[in-house]
Amino acid sequence: MSYQFRDLEYLYIHWPFCPYKCHFCDFVAMASHEQFMKDYHTALCREITYSMKDITTKPLKTIYMGGGTPSTYPPELLLDMFGTLKKNYIFNEQTEVTIEVNPGTANKALLKAWHSAGINRLSIGVQSLKDQILKSLNRHQTAKDVYALLTDASEYFENLSVDFILGLPGVSDDEWKLMIREAMKWPIKHISVYFLMVHENTPLYFKVKTKKLNLPPDDATVDLYNWTVDTLAQHGFERYELSNFAQKGFESRHNQVYWDRKPYRGYGLGACSFNGNIRFQNSKNLGNYLEKVSQDISPVDMSEELTSKQINIEKIMLGLRCQNGMNVTHYVQELQDKEKIKFFKELDYLSQANLIDYADDIVRLTPKGFALENEVAVRLFPD
Ligand code: SF4
Incomplete structure (x- = not known):
């Protein structure tokens, strides 16, 4: 298989570490592995540098740091990773550079460091403003953390996005409506509303299966989704994709790459890439990824040429x-x-x-x- 790219313009960077593991999550993400952050950072930089033998690039249009919780990337290491990117790619203030942030994991100093590294868009994982629901799903953040983050972030960033999950058990229709109306008062330009997915073998899956938690009926969730679409539109947030709403000019340029099937290169644990013909994915096993990259062996462990x-x-x-x-x-x-x-x-x-x-x-x-x-x-x- 050839993993070559010509005139690459879009990058994804994966940071798999999280301060906790949410019960609904099936991303390549791990809690209590902080001791591997430094080695992982070294591997990530090595993978970026080594990959350039297969890549010709144009000035980048987007860089997206997802996770995991990239806001836990130690700032001195993150700046170093950006240094590696700058040695290998061209990007400037026109490039959309996003980092995913969890409330409770960022402070002013961090926000300032991200801004100076060239990050110009934050994607904030709010999910819900109901503290006890988040706690029951092992997500250790509170509505207070969300407000603190939004206040601090708006000092440095204009392009703020928030994520909500629709259909979480224990959130009534009125509570959902209140949350969305509340979000419309925030200094945000973009909002994503994802339907809750119950992934097999997650703690949420077992709770639902054993009826410890009841999901809201599908019809009710669809009605709430339609209400949400109308309400967001009334506030100037137009739906441009099933789950994504933005004020004009603030649509996510990076996500559009996936929907338009354009080539992008992903770096890091479990990161996916697409070069126009072949989709491929790095190993999801941390030990395996670190070992292969340290020997300049490709960490790709799945690839397919699409029919x-x-x-x-x-x-x-x-x-x-x-x-x-x-x-x-x-x-x-x-x-x-x-x-x-x-x-x-x-x-x-x-x-x-x-x-x-x-x-x-x-x-x-x-x-x-x-x-x-x-x-x-x-x-x-x-x-
Ligand atoms: S913070 Fe995000 S990536 Fe980490 S466990 Fe929770 S949902 Fe998964």
């Missing part, structure tokens, strides 16, 4: 999630005649069911279709 069917499925799934929709001529040009006939038949059916709008060569989900996004996408998949 044309997989590519078409991705185009449908990702295109429909976005408010810009999916370009039909572009999509059908490589389909066989039989596949085209089936696709247009499904478009007719979905239009009549008021699940999609099909006009000017673009297919977009209707409000009803957004709530049933998966079902709509599956109908359009090639056989």
Whole structure:
């Protein structure tokens, strides 16, 4: 497999350490591993440097630091990692540079250090403002931490985003509405609202399975989602993707890369990359990752070249999630005649069911279709 990139413009950097492990989380993230931070940092810098033999690059458009909890990256090490990036890539104040932050893990000195390193966007994991719910999910943060962070962060950053999780057990409709109305008073430009996913083998999964926790019914969650879409729009936050809302000009440029299927290079534990043909992923095992990188051996342990069917499925799934929709001529040009006939038949059916709008060569989900996004996408998949 060739992991080469030409004219690379987008980077993802993974920091897997967290101060705790939330019960709903299935990310590549680990608590109580602080003793490995320094070695991990060294490996990350080595992986960046070593990868350049396979990469030609243009000035970067986005860098995204995700996790884990990248706000726990010790600042002197983080500045050093940015030094490594600067030796290998070109980026400037036009580059969107995001760091994910958990309330309770940042202070003014840290915010100042990030700002001076060139970070210009914070993605803050609020999830909920109900302290006891977060505590029950082992997320050690409080609403007070959120307010303190927003106050401090707005001194240094204009481009602030917050994440909420919709459908957490124990949050009533009224409590959710109160939280969203509250968020509309904050100095933020972007908000993500993710549906709670119950991932297998997480503590949340077992609590739900053994009925220690009850999830709200799907219908109620969809109603609340629709209420949220309307409320955010009234406050100038337009939905530009199923879970993402922004004031004009503050849409996440990095996430758009994934939805547009553009190439990006990921560094770090379990980090995924896509070079336009091949998707590949680094080892998720910390010991394995550190050992391989220290010997300049590729830490990639999964890669696949997508078939044309997989590519078409991705185009449908990702295109429909976005408010810009999916370009039909572009999509059908490589389909066989039989596949085209089936696709247009499904478009007719979905239009009549008021699940999609099909006009000017673009297919977009209707409000009803957004709530049933998966079902709509599956109908359009090639056989
Ligand atoms: S802080 Fe984020 S990455 Fe870490 S355990 Fe919680 S949800 Fe997972």
